[in-house]
Amino acid sequence: MIEVRGLVKQYGAKIAVNDLSFDVEPGHVxxxxxxxxxxxxxxMRLILGLDYPxxxxxxxxxxxxxGLAYPMREVGALIDAKxxxxxxSAYNHLLCLAQTNNLPKRRVGEVLELVGLTDVxxxxxxGFSLGMSQRLGIAGTLLGDPAVLMFDEPVNGLDPEGILWIxxxxxxxxxxxxxxxxxxxxxxxxxxxxxxxxxIGRGSLLADCTMEEFIARSSGQTVRVRTPQPDLLAKxxxxxxxxxxxxxxATAATAGAATAGAATAGAATARPTATTEADGSLTVHGLxxxxxxxxxxxxxxxxxxxxVVRASLEAAFMELTADSVEYRAGEGPAEQPAPVSxxxx
Amino acid sequence: MATTTQAxxxxxxxxxASGRAGFGGTLASEFTKIRSVRSTYWTLLVLLVxxxxxxxxxxxxxxxxxxxxxPSDRASFDPTQASVAGLFYLGQLVIVxxxxxTLTAEYSTGMIRTSLTAMxxxxxxxxxxATIFAxxxxxxxxxxxxxxxxxxxxxxxxxxxxxxxSQPNVLRAVVGSALYVTLCGLFAFAVGxxxxxxxxxxxxxxxxxxxxxxxxxxxxxxWYQDVDRWLPDAAGRALSVTVGPPPGHLFxxxxxxxxxxxxxxxxxxxxxxxxxxxxx
Numbered sequence: 001m002i003e004v005r006g007l008v009k010q011y012g013a014k015i016a017v018n019d020l021s022f023d024v025e026p027g028h029v030x031x032x033x034x035x036x037x038x039x040x041x042x043x044m045r046l047i048l049g050l051d052y053p054x055x056x057x058x059x060x061x062x063x064x065x066x067g068l069a070y071p072m073r074e075v076g077a078l079i080d081a082k083x084x085x086x087x088x089s090a091y092n093h094l095l096c097l098a099q100t101n102n103l104p105k106r107r108v109g110e111v112l113e114l115v116g117l118t119d120v121x122x123x124x125x126x127g128f129s130l131g132m133s134q135r136l137g138i139a140g141t142l143l144g145d146p147a148v149l150m151f152d153e154p155v156n157g158l159d160p161e162g163i164l165w166i167x168x169x170x171x172x173x174x175x176x177x178x179x180x181x182x183x184x185x186x187x188x189x190x191x192x193x194x195x196x197x198x199x200i201g202r203g204s205l206l207a208d209c210t211m212e213e214f215i216a217r218s219s220g221q222t223v224r225v226r227t228p229q230p231d232l233l234a235k236x237x238x239x240x241x242x243x244x245x246x247x248x249x250a251t252a253a254t255a256g257a258a259t260a261g262a263a264t265a266g267a268a269t270a271r272p273t274a275t276t277e278a279d280g281s282l283t284v285h286g287l288x289x290x291x292x293x294x295x296x297x298x299x300x301x302x303x304x305x306x307x308v309v310r311a312s313l314e315a316a317f318m319e320l321t322a323d324s325v326e327y328r329a330g331e332g333p334a335e336q337p338a339p340v341s342x343x344x345x
Numbered sequence: 346m347a348t349t350t351q352a353x354x355x356x357x358x359x360x361x362a363s364g365r366a367g368f369g370g371t372l373a374s375e376f377t378k379i380r381s382v383r384s385t386y387w388t389l390l391v392l393l394v395x396x397x398x399x400x401x402x403x404x405x406x407x408x409x410x411x412x413x414x415x416p417s418d419r420a421s422f423d424p425t426q427a428s429v430a431g432l433f434y435l436g437q438l439v440i441v442x443x444x445x446x447t448l449t450a451e452y453s454t455g456m457i458r459t460s461l462t463a464m465x466x467x468x469x470x471x472x473x474x475a476t477i478f479a480x481x482x483x484x485x486x487x488x489x490x491x492x493x494x495x496x497x498x499x500x501x502x503x504x505x506x507x508x509x510x511s512q513p514n515v516l517r518a519v520v521g522s523a524l525y526v527t528l529c530g531l532f533a534f535a536v537g538x539x540x541x542x543x544x545x546x547x548x549x550x551x552x553x554x555x556x557x558x559x560x561x562x563x564x565x566x567x568w569y570q571d572v573d574r575w576l577p578d579a580a581g582r583a584l585s586v587t588v589g590p591p592p593g594h595l596f597x598x599x600x601x602x603x604x605x606x607x608x609x610x611x612x613x614x615x616x617x618x619x620x621x622x623x624x625x
Contacts, residue, residue, distance in 0.1 A: 066467075070366045104359070
């Protein structure tokens with residue numbers, strides 16, 4: 001359990017973290033998302049006491065990190081996999097970490113085996129690829145068998161096999177009831193891993209919700225309909241009541257003061273609309289698939305297809321953070337990832 | 346999938362924790378750090394070779410030219426000081442690099458962030474680092490000092506002007522040069538904690554230990570004599586002299602050492618406060 005309250009960190013004139021508050025709960029993989037420069041690493045450094053906040057607190061199991069009796073037994077944190085002395089072997093690197101927390105020596109061999117670095121344990125880490133360094137860093141986090149794990153961009157530099165490995169590792173750690181807090185700017189990666197999301201932009205909280213809520217909140221969720229009577233259905237849609245489900249999400253989001261900003265996307269549920277696509281299908285905004293189906297039944301419209309088109313996490317994320325991207329290339333139109341459709345209902 | 350499900354049981358259960366992580370574990374950790382990088386061995390080997398080698402060259406050279414030396418030069422020759430001069434002048438340089446790197450290497454590699462994540466109580470980390478450095482430096486400088494001394498006396502045996510440890514001030518000079526060189530290393534360690542940059546630290550320390558004394562010599566004689574006793578390196582000069590009267594403008598040998606020790610202690614405290622207060 002990590003509790004962050006009103007965290008503020010300023011570097012000179014630049015506010016890196018701006019009044020950030022959130023909880024990270026055990027038993028889930030919590031994705032910590034934001035564009036580059038959003039303040040993810042800074043937040044993690046503040047939680048670990050590497051940097052000191054200008055205001056606010058962050059507690060782990062109710063204590064400041066530096067106040068934990070055996071920090072490595074409670075928290076395993078990997079901020080920067082390359083933050084090692086390249087002249088030291090993998091084994092000795094882990095040994096010197098283990099010794100600070102009086103962890104048994106045998107543990108070093110065990111975590112090396114767990115991450116698959118046993119063969120290079122005696123090699124100096126200077127020659128390690130980024131992927132091997134990530135594995136070494138992850139080995140270090142597991143030394144103390146901690147209940148809380150924090151990883152900053154852990155999939156950086158990993159090959160597909162390594163990405164799958166770490167994804168499964170994080171899920172397994174969460175399934176054991178541990179708190180897993182993982183930052184990433186790769187939305188597609190989080191979509192497959194995280195159950196809960198904390199999204200920040202320019203140091204401020206943009207969203208703190210489950211993955212489903214996050215996607216549903218995005219205005220990108222639509223229903224695709226094929227029917228021989230499109231005009232009839234379009235008229236019925238335009239006269240229908242607004243989407244109750246989505247209004248509910250918006251209300252829930254507004255309830256938390258911290259997530260007020262994020263609610264605007266969901267709150268934009270005026271009237272349901274239906275637009276005709278080039279291929280003759282209708283795209284319905286503002287109604288669920290079930291509501292569209294009921295509507296069609298009520299009006300005696302025959303349906304040939306009824307598909308929920310979910311915005312991908314990538315699209316939802318880009319929409320949410322569009323205003324808070326720190327570094328942007330050129331002035332051209334932002335590339336919008338294509339929405340992914342879920343199986344037809 | 347298989348990776349994690351089969352991998353988890355590899356980890357054995359940890360023994361139950363009692364108390365809290367403290368100085369002992371971090372001391373062991375710092376010792377592991379210092380012994381697990383090659384640069385430590387290279388640096389200490391260079392220290393030994395340079396100290397013993399230069400001492401041998403000076404004493405051997407003196408023995409070879411002894412018969413041509415003027416009686417006044419023979420009388421003022423200090424066999425103890427000559428034998429440990431290598432440790433004194435060049436070993437000092439090496440230990441400054443070693444002391445500086447003890448902390449600055451953690452910043453240049455980024456290891457400091459990993460170290461302070463493992464042990465977030467920074468005072469403990471700082472104290473453990475300084476302690477391990479001091480112990481390693483003491484052992485190596487004592488070994489270098491005594492080897493230099495005995496080898497030097499052996500090489501000087503033909504002159505019949507050799508020193509023994511039981512003679513006045515000789516033991517003080519041998520032990521004192523080891524202590525002085527160790528203190529130079531701690532001085533560099535402290536400056537490293539303040540500057541956090543290897544090259545900057547070494548430049549600053551060498552400036553204070555080597556360049557400032559040279560500049561002080563350029564002062565008018567009476568000013569120089571007032572200033573000199575407040576220079577850090579005067580400790581070494583005062584401790585290592587065994588022949589003739591002690592330099593009159595300096596404090597007594599151990600008081601001169603105390604001056605340098607106080608400077609070092611102040612810098613160590615300043616370094617500790619900054620280490621504690623600044624973002625890592």
